Amino acid sequence: MAAYLLRRLWQMVPTILGVVLLVFFLFKYFGGDPAEILGGLNATPEQIAAIRQQLGLDEPVWVQLGIYLKSVVTFDWGKSWATNEAVSNLFATRLPATLTVMLPILVLEAVIALPIAMWVAYRRGSLADRSIMVISTVALSISFLVYVIVGQYVFGFQLGWFPVQGWSDSTWTNLITYAPLPVLLAVAVSLAPYTRLYRTFFLDELGHDYVRTARAKGMTENTIMFKHVLRNAMIPILTNIGLALPSVFVGSFLIEVFFSIPGLGREVLLAVNRSDYPVIQAIAVYLAVLTMLINLAVDVMFKLVDPRVQLK
Numbered sequence: 001m002a003a004y005l006l007r008r009l010w011q012m013v014p015t016i017l018g019v020v021l022l023v024f025f026l027f028k029y030f031g032g033d034p035a036e037i038l039g040g041l042n043a044t045p046e047q048i049a050a051i052r053q054q055l056g057l058d059e060p061v062w063v064q065l066g067i068y069l070k071s072v073v074t075f076d077w078g079k080s081w082a083t084n085e086a087v088s089n090l091f092a093t094r095l096p097a098t099l100t101v102m103l104p105i106l107v108l109e110a111v112i113a114l115p116i117a118m119w120v121a122y123r124r125g126s127l128a129d130r131s132i133m134v135i136s137t138v139a140l141s142i143s144f145l146v147y148v149i150v151g152q153y154v155f156g157f158q159l160g161w162f163p164v165q166g167w168s169d170s171t172w173t174n175l176i177t178y179a180p181l182p183v184l185l186a187v188a189v190s191l192a193p194y195t196r197l198y199r200t201f202f203l204d205e206l207g208h209d210y211v212r213t214a215r216a217k218g219m220t221e222n223t224i225m226f227k228h229v230l231r232n233a234m235i236p237i238l239t240n241i242g243l244a245l246p247s248v249f250v251g252s253f254l255i256e257v258f259f260s261i262p263g264l265g266r267e268v269l270l271a272v273n274r275s276d277y278p279v280i281q282a283i284a285v286y287l288a289v290l291t292m293l294i295n296l297a298v299d300v301m302f303k304l305v306d307p308r309v310q311l312k
Contacts, residue, residue, distance in 0.1 A: 005296070005300075008296050008299070009296075012289075012292050012296075015288075015292060016285075016288065016289060016292070019284075019285060019288040020068075020069065020072055020285060023281055023284045023285060024064075024065060024068050024281070027277050027280070027281060028061065028064070068281070071278075072285060075088070076088065077278045077279075077281070077282040078278050079278065080271070080276050080278060080279055081274075081275075081276050081277065081278060082270075082271070082274040082276045083276075087278050087279055087282050090264075090267060090279065091264065091282070091286075094262060094263050094264040094266075094267050095263070095264050096171070097167060097174070097256070097261055097262050097263035097264075098252050098256070098261075098263035098264045098265055100171060100174050100175060100179055100263075101179050101182055101183060101186075101252060101255060101256070101261060101263065102252050104175075104179065104183045105183050105186045105187055105190075106245070108183065108187045109187055109190050109191070109194060110241065112187065112191060113190075113191055113194035113195050113198055114198060114230075114237070116132070116191070116195050117194070117195050117196075117197075117198030117199040117201075117202055118198075118202050118225060118229075118230065120132050120133070120195070120199055121198075121199045121202035121203050121206060122202075122206070122221070122225060124203060124206075132195065133196065133199075135192075136191075136192040136193075136195055136196050137192075137196075139188075139189075139191070139192035140192045140193060140196075144185075144189050144254065147185045147188060147189055148185060148258045151181060151184070151185045151188075152164045152181070152258075155181055155184075156181065161181075162177075162178075162180055162181035163177065163178060163181075164181070164259070165259055165260040166178050166260065167260070167261055167262055178259070178261070181259070182255045182258075182259045182261070185255075186255060194240075197240060198233070198237060198240075201233040201236045201237055202229060202230075202233050204233075205228075205229045205232050205233045206229060208232075210228060211224060211228070211229065214228060235302060238298050238301050238302065239298060241298070242294050242295055242297070242298035245290075245291075245294050246287060246290060246291045246294065252264075252265040253265035253266065253268060253269050257269060264283070267279065268280065268283050271283075
């Protein structure tokens with residue numbers, strides 16, 4: 001196991017290097033001139049030149065690349081071009097709000113979708129199965145923006161159960177007051193595709209010979225479903241969860257904007273609008289590293305779920 005982990009970590013190095021170079025050259029040659037954007041429409045050429053010199057954009061490309069690589073290695077991304085706030089402090093202050101919303105979403109998606117999918121797969125063709133599949137299909141056809149508008153209107157304005165916007169310095173207050181509504185809506189959106197997908201995984205396992213053999217031996221249905229079917233279906237389920245984790249963090253951008261949550265996602269959108277390259281480059285690199293680490297963790301979990309899996 002240790003040798004496999006070391007080999008996988010070493011293999012990440014060229015991938016990370018490729019991502020770093022891609023991000024640098026994309027922003028360098030296709031992102032527009034940050035000096036012109038920061039200077040505004042009324043800035044004179046002299047002011048734009050001064051901004052470019054202040055940001056180091058007048059240096060040769062190889063010098064800028066060296067500075068960028070140093071920032072990646074040292075985790076020191078400098079300061080935001082728009083707010084002059086240290087990027088490290090920006091991450092430290094905004095990330096807790098993002099995790100306060102995203103972690104409950106990740107947990108609830110799996111905890112709710114898995115038993116529902118297993119239940120309808122076991123009752124394939126029944127009225128309950130068909131009804132849930134119809135509801136899931138309808139839910140898939142509705143935009144997340146509709147969920148947000150309807151959810152804020154019904155639960156926030158009409159019923160008054162949750163505040164529509166707001167945030168505080170207390171994590172517990174945020175969890176019980178401000179996070180429930182965005183978490184509820186995000187989970188409602190994700191339940192439909194996950195339930196349909198996990199149901200397919202369970203149905204595939206229920207069609208295998210080992211299920212018929214287990215039933216012929218007199219095993220109970222609970223033992224078959226939870227000890228055998230669930231365990232074998234966890235391989236594709238874990239793969240899907242691993243692929244979905246980065247997208248969940250990307251989806252937090254919209255949630256934080258709609259609910260005015262001072263998280264990292266909203267800050268990234270503001271950085272994009274302001275062409276704040278240090279912030280955008282940092283989040284792009286960190287998201288790529290997070291994706292690779294999640295893939296590694298999922299591969300290790302394969303071994304824990306099914307001892308027959310060989311990590312090579």
